Amino acid sequence: MEDLISARSKKIKRSEIFEMMALASKYDNVVNFGVGEPHFDTPESIIDYSFNETRKGYTHYTVNAGDLKLREAISKKLLRDNGIKADPDKEIIVTMGGIEALLLLWLATVNPGDEVIIQDPSWINFNSQILLTGGTPVKVPVKEENDFALKASDIEERITDKTKLVLINSPSNPTGGVTDKEELIKIGKLALEHDFILVSDETYEKIFYEGEHYSLASREELRDHVISIFSFSKTYAMTGWRVGFAAGPEKIIKEMIKIHDSVGLCASSISQSAAMAALDVEKEVEEMVKDYRENRDIIVEGLNSIAGISCIYPAGTFYAFANIKELGKKSLELSRDILDKVQVVTIDGRSFGEAGEGYLRFTFATSKENIKEGIARLDNYVKKYL
Ligand code: PLP
Numbered sequence: 174m175e176d177l178i179s180a181r182s183k184k185i186k187r188s189e190i191f192e193m194m195a196l197a198s199k200y201d202n203v204v205n206f207g208v209g210e211p212h213f214d215t216p217e218s219i220i221d222y223s224f225n226e227t228r229k230g231y232t233h234y235t236v237n238a239g240d241l242k243l244r245e246a247i248s249k250k251l252l253r254d255n256g257i258k259a260d261p262d263k264e265i266i267v268t269m270g271g272i273e274a275l276l277l278l279w280l281a282t283v284n285p286g287d288e289v290i291i292q293d294p295s296w297i298n299f300n301s302q303i304l305l306t307g308g309t310p311v312k313v314p315v316k317e318e319n320d321f322a323l324k325a326s327d328i329e330e331r332i333t334d335k336t337k338l339v340l341i342n343s344p345s346n347p348t349g350g351v352t353d354k355e356e357l358i359k360i361g362k363l364a365l366e367h368d369f370i371l372v373s374d375e376t377y378e379k380i381f382y383e384g385e386h387y388s389l390a391s392r393e394e395l396r397d398h399v400i401s402i403f404s405f406s407k408t409y410a411m412t413g414w415r416v417g418f419a420a421g422p423e424k425i426i427k428e429m430i431k432i433h434d435s436v437g438l439c440a441s442s443i444s445q446s447a448a449m450a451a452l453d454v455e456k457e458v459e460e461m462v463k464d465y466r467e468n469r470d471i472i473v474e475g476l477n478s479i480a481g482i483s484c485i486y487p488a489g490t491f492y493a494f495a496n497i498k499e500l501g502k503k504s505l506e507l508s509r510d511i512l513d514k515v516q517v518v519t520i521d522g523r524s525f526g527e528a529g530e531g532y533l534r535f536t537f538a539t540s541k542e543n544i545k546e547g548i549a550r551l552d553n554y555v556k557k558y559l
Contacts, residue, residue: 213461237434266419282428288310290332291312315348323352340374408458414444483499494533
């Protein structure tokens with residue numbers, strides 16, 4: 174069959190992270206700064222609660238929107254931590270990770286030709302999902318000189334009559350940049366003026382080192398204009414459980430629930446029970462964030478000690494986005510060469526968008542020994558091969 178593969182599928186590429194992992198699998202003794210996930214296992218109390226519930230027979234489908242008990246607990250969490258008021262019955266959906274919440278959102282709102290403004294560089298799947306669902310991603314560069322924060326004026330320049338949604342990811346993957354409250358409020362004003370929907374991806378809301386996280390959906394005047402995306406993956410070291418949620422206007426959530434029925438029916442009930450327990454976990458989250466903060470300081474200091482590399486301190490997440498422009502190689506070529514020569518996995522900044530050229534992403538959710546070893550190898554690489 175000549176045209177077996179859809180034009181839709183042909184629009185997107187396989188993620189560079191998976192390409193790098195495939196290349197790295199050929200080597201022993203790799204130092205891995207590639208995959209973006211906690212190196213911790215899920216806290217015991219979450220596993221225990223979920224396993225007990227499972228043994229008691231909590232093994233069935235839940236309603237499409239997610240178990241009402243969990244949505245009620247999420248609603249309380251949103252009010253407590255984020256100042257967001259969300260009706261558990263109508264304004265919350267539990268999904269298979271934040272990634273599914275995003276997919277459902279595009280499927281529910283984007284028509285062919287609609288424009289979605291996203292930051293550049295940004296998490297690879299924003300771009301891919303928008304392309305897959307027929308939208309046009311419009312890129313707003315976030316710059317190192319602004320600590321990789323979004324600027325409302327840069328967004329404003331890109332608004333057209335086709336702008337349907339604007340995505341904010343703060344703290345951001347891959348840069349660790351945080352957009353502060355003042356700037357977020359300016360972006361919120363644009364949403365009201367131009368009547369578009371703001372998508373606030375708050376996956377890293379608790380992995381925060383400077384300032385405080387601010388949720389735009391807490392503003393009363395923006396209630397109809399913000400949909401917030403959350404994930405259990407990074408905060409609670411629960412990447413494998415695949416559970417997240419979205420909160421927002423009933424008219425959008427209702428459509429997302431309808432589509433979710435066709436996509437996955439419901440999030441795994443076993444994972445939903447784990448999510449229930451996770452919402453009570455505080456101590457372990459604090460400990461993990463403390464560890465990431467120490468790692469951040471070690472890796473940034475280490476990167477800055479290498480000639481030709483510079484790196485600002487990320488205000489959130491467990492990613493360092495290092496400037497490698499002085500090393501005189503394109504980021505993809507450099508990341509592949511570093512793997513070949515000294516077996517360190519980094520991710521090419523360009524794979525997160527054009528504005529990521531000249532940078533490499535380092536995930537520092539790993540052991541301190543790994544970070545020190547990786548930095549020593551990198552230093553050796555620059556001295557010996559460049
Ligand atoms: N949003 C951002 C910015 C991410 O970095 C990720 C995962 O890396 C997600 C959403 C999705 O996370 P999950 O589907 O594991 O909840």
